[in-house]
Amino acid sequence: MKNFDLVATSAMGLEAIVAKEVRNLGYECEVDNGKITYKGDAMAIARSNLWLRTADRIKIKVGEFKAYSFDELFEKTKALPWEQFLPEDAEFPVSGKSVKSKLFSVSDCQAIVKKAIVERMKKAYRKTTWFEENGPLYKIEVSLHKDVATLTIDTSGSGLHKRGYRTGQGEAPLKETLAAALIMLTNWNPDRPFVDPFCGSGTIPIEAALIGQNIAPGFNREFLSEEWGMIPESVWDEARTEAEDLARYDQPLDIAGMDVDHRMVKIAEENAFEAGLGDLITFKQMRVQDFTTRKEYGVIVGNPPYGERLGEKKAVEDMYREMGRTFAPLDTWSIYILTSNENFEKVYGKAATKKRKLFNGFIRTDFYQYWGKRPPLAEK
Structure with missing residues (x-):
């Protein structure tokens, strides 16, 4: 089964706890600010979503590279193997964020990443027209931090804190x-x-x-x-x-x-x-x-x-x-x-x-x- 680069995102201060949970599932991992990275197959994606009590969400990292210009962002995004992740009918909206980077316009970065993926997919699926995007949803994020662009696909959907049991809550509910x-x-x-x-x-x-x-906290969702x-x-x-x-x-x-x-x-x-x-x-x-x-x-x-x-x-x-x-x-x-x-x-x-x-x-x-x-x- 294919291995993926996985990212468990975490609230500040909880990284060590999330990392311990990932290791308890049997996966070696590295800890960074707000994220824990590890390798795993499709079963790892399912198990991580079901079991990680303290992570915010599980993402697949498609690629990471330096990007100082929009041209660079476009070409390096286009060079990634998107067809290995996205089927021809995939719906793939792109969200983004930028911190301490030359490419600070998030809306421009989102548009460029979207265009680059479309160009890659056109070639892979031998299409000349636009994609219908009427199939399963793949939420893509471009995150720029200190001129490093990270491109991920969210596997969780709603954040993992949404266990499904909260029918009511108070004014300031604890996640x-x-x-x-x-x-x-x-x-x-x-x-x-x-x-x-x-x-x-x-x-x-x-x-x-x-x-x-x-x-498992994700058992009922x-x-x-x-x-x-x-x-x-x-x-x-x-x-x-x-x-x-x-x-x-x-x-x-x-x-x-x-x-x-x-x-x-x-x-x-x-x-x-x-x-x-x-x-x-x-x-x-x-x-x-x-x-x-x-x-x-x-x-x-x-x-x-x-x-x-x-x-x-x-x-x-x-x-x-x-x-x-x-x-x-x-x-x-x-x-x-x-x-x-x-x-x-x-x-x-x-x-x-x-x-x-x-x-x-x-x-x-x-x-x-x-x-x-x-x-x-x-x-x-």
Whole structure:
């Protein structure tokens, strides 16, 4: 089976986690800013789309070259073997972006790349007229960075964060990919209790349940490349069968989500049922300062309000202060909080064991990590 140059795109700060996921699938990879590159066949494309919890999308890299002029962009694009990827009836819109490059007009770059591909295809398919473009969709992107042009085809379609279970959401929903990354950055395993005290529409608890039962996050959705002739239907069938076989549906879980807003609790419950996990997660309306537990060695992952808006900061910091007092007795629990509030440690009342810079959309945040006592070996 033919090997492709693959790119898993990633949010800033999550590259190492995406790379670890790619390696866990069995593919050697290289890490760069915002992307992880590796080689793989059609099965790798299917498996990557189904399994990568923290990547944004999977692309095929068709070519990469220096381009200082429009002529150079045209000729080098035309020299690439597009007919190996695009059938004669392919619909192939071209999008683009340009950063720190001489060719800064994105619309001109898109038009030139489109024209170059058409010229290449005309020769390959022995056509003199325009292409109908009434077949499967191939989304092509020309990305220019420091005068290096990279030409890719998107295999995912909708971003991989769109798992298909979100029927409703709140004002500032956490992307599913970031929620999965937050969990993967903790010491949680499915044998330990898991709590999200600010669950909103339920994304973090739902992602925890998917991880806990080893359910492929893309299992219940479709991908753009499923329509392509170069990836046989049998490949997708095999990849989905593998995902079904690897799921641990009998793994018991102790996962809870809480939110102060009863409407969000209802939405979270609906989303969990849509994901097929409704019986596994307990949701309830509760303020964080009312949380108590007799369980031990649990993990708390929270994405509380940040107090970004004018007038909200004091109320949010008061809540952080109460949260610090509430969690203080939980010495066997590990606590992980994502916030952009730079006063967090001071207000919470304790310095973090470790913190990690992450971006929640365009908001720069820190992931504050407070590690609890290790469970006794016998209980592991």
